[in-house]
Amino acid sequence: MAGILNIQLKSLLGNKETNLKKVEHYIKFNSDKKLDLVVMPEFFSTNVQYEDEPEDENGGDTIKFIQNLAKQYNTNIVAGSVVRKVGDSLYNSSFAIDRTGEIIAKYDKIHLYNYFGGQEGSSITEGKKIVTASFDFAKVGLAICFDVRYPLLFKQLAKEGVQIITLPTAWPVPKEVYEDENSKKYARDMWLAINRTRAYDNMVYLVVSNQTKDMGDYRFGLGGSAIISPTAQVLSYIEEKEGAIYADIDVQEVKYLKSVYPIANID
Numbered sequence: 001m002a003g004i005l006n007i008q009l010k011s012l013l014g015n016k017e018t019n020l021k022k023v024e025h026y027i028k029f030n031s032d033k034k035l036d037l038v039v040m041p042e043f044f045s046t047n048v049q050y051e052d053e054p055e056d057e058n059g060g061d062t063i064k065f066i067q068n069l070a071k072q073y074n075t076n077i078v079a080g081s082v083v084r085k086v087g088d089s090l091y092n093s094s095f096a097i098d099r100t101g102e103i104i105a106k107y108d109k110i111h112l113y114n115y116f117g118g119q120e121g122s123s124i125t126e127g128k129k130i131v132t133a134s135f136d137f138a139k140v141g142l143a144i145c146f147d148v149r150y151p152l153l154f155k156q157l158a159k160e161g162v163q164i165i166t167l168p169t170a171w172p173v174p175k176e177v178y179e180d181e182n183s184k185k186y187a188r189d190m191w192l193a194i195n196r197t198r199a200y201d202n203m204v205y206l207v208v209s210n211q212t213k214d215m216g217d218y219r220f221g222l223g224g225s226a227i228i229s230p231t232a233q234v235l236s237y238i239e240e241k242e243g244a245i246y247a248d249i250d251v252q253e254v255k256y257l258k259s260v261y262p263i264a265n266i267d
Contacts, residue, residue: 001248003034008225010213011047026244035075039209042170044080054085067101076135080168089125096133107131107142138163138251145169158202159264163254170211178220188224200232203257
């Protein structure tokens with residue numbers, strides 16, 4: 001069995017120090033558990049106010065901080081996403097860090113959010129490569145937020161033999177949706193259904209880690225972070241509050257299910 005810790009944050013705009021302390025707090029608070037993987041949201045250190053403080057190519061002080069946490073707590077980490085500058089281009093990147101603090105993979109978000117008022121592509125350059133990370137307990141596929149709307153990416157990750165896909169997100173809804181309980185419930189139900197479908201269709205564990213509450217500019221993080229099994233069972237879920245959820249998973253279940261139903265060989 002492997003232990004997964006999934007952190008949901010209300011990252012404060014432009015307050016990197018406080019946001020990193022929050023991450024450290026949730027890992028430390030759960031350090032009595034078996035920690036094989038920790039996942040945190042997209043833009044965990046800055047929220048959506050990232051353009052003024054991009055990190056360097058290797059993630060800057062933010063990723064160095066996370067590398068030290070990985071070593072200190074002997075855990076693998078998928079560091080949600082940070083915006084990093086490579087040459088003259090900005091990328092929205094997820095970092096896979098092993099227990100020794102080494103960066104073993106970087107994924108640049110492929111599908112940028114340029115719809116319904118979103119303008120991510122006006123400053124961020126889209127990634128070009130599908131990326132997996134081979135940790136000591138499982139092979140993990142990396143995706144970020146709006147990637148979830150593109151099922152062929154998840155299918156390709158499944159064909160790469162991953163047992164887990166991580167999905168750090170800053171999934172927004174407008175203020176008027178967030179403040180109407182019926183609309184918010186519908187949005188969360190839809191969000192959970194999308195993620196359960198991605199897990200079920202590809203027979204993988206899915207760890208979706210979201211921002212919650214006020215994100216500025218009339219946008220609100222939807223919350224609804226979850227750890228979902230290959231059979232679409234919601235193993236752990238957090239609705240609106242900031243916090244961390246945990247689940248023990250059996251990565252061998254993925255191997256068994258794929259031997260019964262060889263999804264990777266279809267299409």
